[in-house]
Amino acid sequence: xxxxxxxxxxxxxxxxxxxxxxxxxxxVYVVDTDRGPVLVDTGWDDPxxxxxxxxxxxxxxxxxxxxxxxxxxxHHPDHHxxxxxxxxxxxxxxxxxAADAAIVRRTRTTRPDRWFTYxxxxxxxxxxxxxHVAPLRTARRxxxxxxxxxxxxxxxxxxxxxxxxxxxxxxxxxxxGHTPGHVCLHLEEEHPAQLPGHGxxxxxxxxxxxxxxxxxLYEDPDDTTVTDPLGDYLASLERIAALTPAxxxxxxxxxFTDARARVGELLTHHEDRLTDLLTLLxxxxxxxxxxxxxxxxxxxxxxxxxxxxxxxxxAEAHLRRLGFV
Ligand SMILES: [Zn+2]
Ligand SMILES: [Zn+2]
Numbered sequence: 001x002x003x004x005x006x007x008x009x010x011x012x013x014x015x016x017x018x019x020x021x022x023x024x025x026x027x028v029y030v031v032d033t034d035r036g037p038v039l040v041d042t043g044w045d046d047p048x049x050x051x052x053x054x055x056x057x058x059x060x061x062x063x064x065x066x067x068x069x070x071x072x073x074x075h076h077p078d079h080h081x082x083x084x085x086x087x088x089x090x091x092x093x094x095x096x097x098a099a100d101a102a103i104v105r106r107t108r109t110t111r112p113d114r115w116f117t118y119x120x121x122x123x124x125x126x127x128x129x130x131x132h133v134a135p136l137r138t139a140r141r142x143x144x145x146x147x148x149x150x151x152x153x154x155x156x157x158x159x160x161x162x163x164x165x166x167x168x169x170x171x172x173x174x175x176x177g178h179t180p181g182h183v184c185l186h187l188e189e190e191h192p193a194q195l196p197g198h199g200x201x202x203x204x205x206x207x208x209x210x211x212x213x214x215x216x217l218y219e220d221p222d223d224t225t226v227t228d229p230l231g232d233y234l235a236s237l238e239r240i241a242a243l244t245p246a247x248x249x250x251x252x253x254x255x256f257t258d259a260r261a262r263v264g265e266l267l268t269h270h271e272d273r274l275t276d277l278l279t280l281l282x283x284x285x286x287x288x289x290x291x292x293x294x295x296x297x298x299x300x301x302x303x304x305x306x307x308x309x310x311x312x313x314x315a316e317a318h319l320r321r322l323g324f325v
Contacts, residue, residue, distance in 0.1 A: 069095065175206045180229075187200040206237075237263045
C-alpha cells in the first residue's frame with residue numbers, strides 16, 4: 001500500500017521511492033483545486049516509482065488520468081522524472097521556471113558525447129588528474145541516458161506571481177542556488193491547524209529539515225558566464241525566512257515548522273565552511289585540490305567517482321563565492 005499522508009486543507013503527500021538512492025523517496029504533493037488535483041513534483045522515472053505514485057493517487061481518491069497540472073520545483077530527475085508520464089495519462093500541463101526549462105531543452109537536444117567532452121575539459125581545468133578524466137574520454141557513448149530526455153514543460157512559472165490554480169492561492173518564489181530555476185511555492189492560505197505564521201511553503205530541495213542541498217555550478221556547455229550559485233542560494237534562503245511560513249513541506253525527509261530557525265542553521269553552516277576554506281586557501285589550490293582537503297561525509301579516498309565530480313563542482317562554487325575564480 002502506498003504511503004499517503006493527509007496534511008489537511010486539501011493537501012496530501014505520497015512517498016515516491018527513488019531507487020538505489022540514500023535519499024529514499026521524493027514527497028510528491030497533491031493539491032486539490034476546483035479543476036482537479038495538481039501535483040507539486042512527480043518523482044523518479046522508474047516502474048516501481050510510477051506504481052507507487054498511481055497507488056498513492058488512488059489512496060487520495062484520484063488517479064494519474066485525473067491530474068489537472070504539474071508544478072515542478074526544479075528540473076532534477078527525482079522531481080521531474082515522471083512528469084511526462086503524468087501528462088501522457090491526463091493531458092495535464094507542466095509548469096517550470098524558465099531557467100530550469102532552458103536546461104531541460106538543452107538536455108533534450110545535447111548529445112551525451114557533447115556532455116562528456118564538456119565535463120572532461122571542465123575537470124581538466126579544475127586540476128583533476130588524468131586518471132580521473134580519462135574514463136570520460138573513453139566512456140561508452142549511449143544515445144540515450146536516464147535523465148537525458150526529460151519532458152519539455154508547457155508553462156512558465158513566473159517569480160512572484162500566483163499560479164493558475166482555480167480556488168487556491170499558490171505563489172511562486174524564485175530560489176536559485178541548488179539549480180538556477182529552483183522555485184519554492186507559497187500556499188498563501190491559513191494553516192489548516194491554525195499554526196502561527198503565514199501559510200505553507202512547498203520548499204523542494206531548497207530547504208530540507210536534516211540535510212543541506214548540493215550547491216555546485218550551473219553547468220552549461222553553451223554559456224561561459226561566471227555565476228555564483230552559492231551566493232544565489234544564501235540570498236534565496238534569506239528570502240524564504242522572510243516569508244515566515246507556518247509549516248514547510250519539503251520534497252524529501254519530513255515536514256517541519258520553524259523555517260526561520262532552519263534557515264539560520266544553514267546560513268551558519270555555510271559561513272563556518274567558508275571561513276574554514278579561507279584558511280585552507282592561504283595556499284592557492286585548484287578546485288580538485290580544495291575538494292581533496294574539504295570535509296565530506298567520508299574520507300576523499302572512499303568517495304566514489306560520480307560523487308567526486310559533484311564534490312569538485314561544490315568546491316568550485318565555494319571558490320567563486322570567495323572571489324578566487
Ligand atoms: Zn535537486
Ligand atoms: Zn531532490
